[in-house]
Amino acid sequence: MTSVSQSPRSFTSGPSLAEIQHAHDVVSRVAKHTPVETSNYLTELLGSPVLLKCENLQRTGSYKIRGAYYMMSKLSEEERARGVVAASAGNHAQGVAFAARELGVKATIFMPLGVALPKLQATKDYGAHVVLGGATVDEPLRAAAEFARETGAIFVPPFDHEDVITGQAALGLDVVNDVPDVDTVIVPIGGGGLIAGVSAAVKQWGRERGRDIRVIGVQAENAASYPVSLEAGRPVDITVGSTIADGIAVGRPGTLNFDIVKDLVDGVVTVSDDETARALLVLLERSKLVVEPAGAVGVAALLSGAVQASAGELGRTVVLLSGGNIDPLLMQRVVAAGLAVSDRYLNLRLMLPDRPGQLARTSELIAAASANVVEVLHTRHGNGLQLSQVELQVSVETRGPEHKDEVVRILREAGYDPIVD
Template identity: 45%
Template sequence: MKKYKALFEKILDAREVLRGIKHVTRLDHSTTFSRMSGGNVYLKLENLQKTGSFKVRGAAYAMSQLKEAEKKAGVIAASAGNHAQGVAYAATRLGIESTIVMPVFSPVAKIQATQGYGANVILHGTTFDDALAHALKTSKDTGVTFLHPFNDENVIAGQGTIGLEILDELPDVDNVAVPLGGGGLASGISVAINYQKPEVNVYGVEAASAASMKASLEQGKPVKVEGMSTVCDGIAVKMPGKLTFRIVKDLLTDVVTVEELEVTRTLFHLLERAKLVVEPAGCVGLSAYEHGVIDIKNKNAVALLSGGNIDMSFLSRVVGKELFRLGRSVRVKGTILDRVGSMNQVLEIVAASRVSVVEIDQDRFDPDIAPNMAELRMVLEVPDESAVRRMLSMFNEAGLRFELYED
């Protein structure tokens, strides 16, 4: 650990510099996830951090370390999400002008949030790489200071303050699971924890379909991974940095991956049981605990929830899909006589079964259905499986043929 002594000292300095700029987020014990995993699970709530993610820590500390001439020149960064908002907020707090280059297809909510924190937003290109190239060119052409999202010692030091907070609040922690994209967060936390308690296991967790760090470790050098397709956009980094790769290789216990559906199921459980809104990239560490990718039986385990900036339409789709998977929403179809009163008869049976109608559609024009009949399709919310059986039985007793179906 002597090779990282200087970086650890930067982390200690960052803790002092960041007082009043960022929150010291709490460590929240979760009975639900402890029961699911067999361990003693604590959630580090960086989703409740200022700007909604941990990124403000690294951005603020990195800017605090700039020379006066660099501060006067302003800063520029490229991001489609959390780094953008972290830089914008921190720059405004420190009185530094900021410019963020974002892909043209970035969510409107994130563009507006970044502007709301005081940044000048430039929309350029269709991918993060396009935006990054433009930011670097602008920095070179104008002299504005480029702020890297992860491959920078001061950014890493800012993120490492999370590790100090974990040990302050839970000195007997056994495991820490950290979302892993470019590696700045995992690098900072691993230095902070390993320097003080090397016996603690620190894991990096990637999305299986965007595992550039795992691929790099297997090759023994940073490699570029193409064709990423994941809901965990916040950690979908094609290639880790040279600095972060070296630290991860030296200090992390292991780098593991989780699947897309595992992540969204954890996201749903966080929302329903813990009442926490977390973005997919932010809950991969907890997902690794919940689904047994990291064994934490009888151990004190911290899962870092790194961010909560999620698109509301995406969140509604996750909830909808999970309700169907759990059998709490069902699809039912059947045929009824196409005359006054038939629909009312159906709805009376639905109500008597304690089932709620979410969506209903009547088709009178299907050529395969007799002219005096109509097909009825319903999406229903049900309290339990017995209510569905009761409803289908009541339909049958009334001479109505209805059945469950998959879309």
């Protein structure tokens, strides 16, 4: 078998199409051929066809199985006997654990203490030995590197490796095989393994046919290492802020990944957490798809206008939904945030006279506007309240911006002065 040692040739433009085809054949032993779904909602909104490549339905819940399996399939028998080690807060851990099980290799995965329980349990269920430690993934990464030095286990990196990139590139071939008339591919970016592989595949495939397929990357705005790195012309470290898109919260581009992105990718944009929450809600309601925040940033870029379809420039667009491993507790919070961003959830504060009947009257007015009260807090202890006043905090479900304005208007016409939070 071929060793995983680096090839002497240049890798700045990524793997060749022949290498990607070989990886596709290998990866297809374990990876599902995930469906492509047309999004009628996004198509109507943008005025050009939008399709969703559903890697959220992939085995292990994300595309990560592709790169992990391909790299590990190239290990020699001696290397396999040493076992593999990785560090991850979720998708990479599951991909490595699953690939190791399929190849009969012992896997040790270092994960942070705060890892979501479903991701932790899935990694264990695939047969990996899990070691917990550290508040962020940085400490497990250091521990995994030390474990590799001490035991001789093969470290499987999440994105910055030729074979990992080539394995992810197999997804790019799926895209052009499924949608041969694709014009634009939108890809989430963390360290850059996925977009490096996908761009190498679709660009080469397109050039062989005299076509230029655009590739656009999307990052979370609080973990956007690529825009500053591309401006500087080299990988730059950033401080990662808080983001719900933890699957792409990476503070520095991979070295190999950056070179390929710099050469091949047409642009990188960013989206906020609110925009990502709205995208998750749209995918859930309109497409009936459960997607994790990192996997939904491409849809967020379309909804927010970060990627625009001006003058039909996007053409037929495929958005990669890179994963679906979302903690149910996070899903609950994200749906609430998505409702608020979409003007479907209204928080009001009203100062009321402290006398009987005021709460009932307010409830009647909201009901008359056909809105639904979901939560109420009635208190005499708010800041700035007079002795004769109470504060009413109300959370209301609405149908959108116009309905939200109608609720506020009805309350004001009744003599109240609602404050919208």
